[in-house]
Amino acid sequence: MTSYKELGLVNTKEMFKKAVAGGYAIPAFNFNTLEQMQAIVQAAVETKSPVIMQVSKGARNYANGTILRYMAQGAVEYAKELGCENPQIVLHLDHGDSFELCKDCIDNGFSSVMFDGSALPYEDNIRITKQVVEYAHAHDVTVEAELGVLAGVEDEVQAEESHYTKPEEVIDFATRSGCDSLAISIGTSHGAYKFTPEQCTRDPKTGKLVPPPLAFDILHEIEKKLPGFPIVLHGSSSVPQDEVDTINAHGGKLPDAVGIPEEQLREASKSAVCKINIDSDSRLAMTAAIRKHFDEKPGDFDPRQYLKPARENMKKMYIHKIVEVLGSDNKL
Numbered sequence: 001m002t003s004y005k006e007l008g009l010v011n012t013k014e015m016f017k018k019a020v021a022g023g024y025a026i027p028a029f030n031f032n033t034l035e036q037m038q039a040i041v042q043a044a045v046e047t048k049s050p051v052i053m054q055v056s057k058g059a060r061n062y063a064n065g066t067i068l069r070y071m072a073q074g075a076v077e078y079a080k081e082l083g084c085e086n087p088q089i090v091l092h093l094d095h096g097d098s099f100e101l102c103k104d105c106i107d108n109g110f111s112s113v114m115f116d117g118s119a120l121p122y123e124d125n126i127r128i129t130k131q132v133v134e135y136a137h138a139h140d141v142t143v144e145a146e147l148g149v150l151a152g153v154e155d156e157v158q159a160e161e162s163h164y165t166k167p168e169e170v171i172d173f174a175t176r177s178g179c180d181s182l183a184i185s186i187g188t189s190h191g192a193y194k195f196t197p198e199q200c201t202r203d204p205k206t207g208k209l210v211p212p213p214l215a216f217d218i219l220h221e222i223e224k225k226l227p228g229f230p231i232v233l234h235g236s237s238s239v240p241q242d243e244v245d246t247i248n249a250h251g252g253k254l255p256d257a258v259g260i261p262e263e264q265l266r267e268a269s270k271s272a273v274c275k276i277n278i279d280s281d282s283r284l285a286m287t288a289a290i291r292k293h294f295d296e297k298p299g300d301f302d303p304r305q306y307l308k309p310a311r312e313n314m315k316k317m318y319i320h321k322i323v324e325v326l327g328s329d330n331k332l
């Protein structure tokens with residue numbers, strides 16, 4: 001048993017309380033490589049932002065859970081080395097799909113876990129979330145639950161259709177499950193193709209796809225039912241057009257990739273939404289920089305030559321999100 005406290009990590013309790021009161025959101029960036037971890041820490045330290053570093057089941061399979069835990073511990077020490085006296089870093093399990101997986105993470109240094117029972121029948125979702133909550137709270141670990149289904153693909157979690165969260169269910173769900181935060185479905189989705197071209201309209205001037213707006217009416221209704229309760233948005237990458245263009249200009253093939261417009265995420269950050277998950281934008285920033293590098297310097301073969309600009313590009317993106325979208329800078 002390794003407690004996250006020994007690793008210098010924190011849970012989400014205080015962080016979320018401050019974010020809801022202060023009208024900003026904490027960035028939750030997925031990671032599974034050294035370069036992503038370094039870029040996240042550098043961005044958080046430079047902007048004086050708390051940060052959630054999250055790991056999906058797929059990331060654990062890719063990088064190994066033990067290694068990721070030591071990387072999170074390394075992230076805390078690295079932040080201190082960069083001059084941050086009191087780093088606020090959470091190691092969070094993204095989309096835990098069983099009690100056993102959540103328990104294993106809690107026993108191995110995670111400070112926060114998500115149990116995603118959104119695809120289960122309502123009562124089963126409550127029952128297993130509650131089981132996770134009881135174990136987690138005994139170890140001072142916080143728990144995110146999910147109600148409503150997001151469309152799209154995130155590692156193994158896959159859904160064809162989205163089902164918006166029903167505001168009339170949230171009080172019962174939050175009370176009976178005991179969860180600390182709730183991921184809701186209001187029109188965000190996983191991946192770099194959040195909407196089909198048919199779901200979008202086209203801007204007549206630029207010809208670019210304009211996605212349908214998020215269901216802010218549902219968000220506001222949920223806020224009214226659960227005043228001050230921390231709300232989480234998954235699948236909230238914006239799929240920056242310049243990165244997509246760079247990828248496509250250098251041999252990539254991402255036609256009509258489309259994400260959530262940043263102004264909508266900015267608006268959501270000011271509400272009870274206090275955690276915004278961003279994964280695809282990091283993947284795009286990394287891939288764009290690497291493709292460009294390979295195209296321009298075909299003779300390079302030392303991984304540091306192309307991973308360095310990839311890391312720089314991700315860091316730039318993380319800083320942009322923190323300062324210009326979520327507003328979590330200068331909160332340490």
Ligand SMILES: [Zn+2]
Pocket residue numbers: 095154190234235277
């Ligand atoms: Zn997600």
